[in-house]
Amino acid sequence: MTVQTPFQDLTDALTVAKRGLKKDVEGLVNLLPEGGFYFSLARSLGLPDHETAPAPEAAVSSHMLQHPEGGVYVALFTRAEFARKAQAEQGWLADSGKAEVCPLPARNALYYTMQLILNNEQVIGALVNAYQDNAIELNIMELKSLFEGVPVPFEGYAHNVPYEEGESIMIRLADMSDVPGFTNTVQGFLSANPGIKHYEMVALFDEQRNMQPYLAINFHTEMPETQYGEIAAGFVKYLRENLDLPERLEVMFNQEFPGLI
Structure with missing residues (x-):
């Protein structure tokens, strides 16, 4: 007997959302009210x-997936057969001794997942559709945005999408005067690297790729491009040894920003 699926299948929408751009995530958000996720049960619900x-x-109570570097993921699936695949790969069984799968409405599933992350420091995020080509990792901020019905970029994936002609990014000078020691630390690095003539700090934001603005330092130098990687790595190391690094800081070289204010 065929069992009727209780929810809208989110698989295709998740595949599109994995590109990461805000516009790609919107389709998934729009389907969530009618969609659902499946869990592999650790404790039978009968x-x-x-x-x-x-x-x-x-x-x-559902099974978790171990992260190779420590911590665990909440495991969600957009189809029951995907959960079955993970059960077979992981040897997951409920306390009944059987492999059991449980569906939840999407918002209920997201709420359950967020509570696990917030209440257990070992739970570092969610992995949707493990062992499938469209498997995607989501952090607490991304899960919260889905739960609230607000599309945001999935930054870990969006940065891999190349820019198309006509796309633009907002750029402004960044004031670092309220970061104690930042200017002196950068000047110290420049003194040790006289090939760098000057720099500017900028804040960048692309609503399709970023949840919030991020910082970049733009070094102006006549040094060959082959040395850029070494300089960038040295700067990050120097900054880390002397300051608390911003959550995201990119290093650029010889970029020109016309009209920058």
């Missing part, structure tokens, strides 16, 4: 089949 959602008061 459900009759893998398409029957549990009662709202049911205490869901």
Whole structure:
């Protein structure tokens, strides 16, 4: 007997969203009210089949995926068969001794996932559709935006999308005067690297690729491009030894920003 799927299938929308641009994520956000996710149950809920959602008061306990560098992911799936694949790969069974799958409405699934992350420091994020080509990692901010129905770029993926003709990015000078020691630290690095003539700090923002503006330092130098990588690595190391690094700081060379204010 064929069991009726209770939710809109989010698989195709997730595949598009994995590109990471805000406009790519919008389709997934629009489908979430009718969509759902599946979990591999660690504790049996006695459900009759893998398409029957549990009662709202049911205490869901699902399997986690180990991250190679430590910590674990909450494992979500857009189709029951994807959860079955992960169960086969991981040897997951519920406490009943059976491999059990549980569906949840998308917002319920996202809320459950966020609570696991917020209440357990070992849980570092979510991995949707493990063992599938469209597997995607999501952090707490991305999960929260989906839960709230607000599309934001998935930055870890969006930066891989090449710019197309006509796309633009907002750039302005960044005032670092409120960061203690920043200017002196940069000047110290320039003194040790006289091939760098001057620099400017800029803030950049692309609403399709960034959740918020990020910083970049633009070095002006006549040194060959073959040395750029070494200079950038040396600067980041020097900065890390002397200051708390911004969450994201890019190093650029000889960029021209007409009309920069």
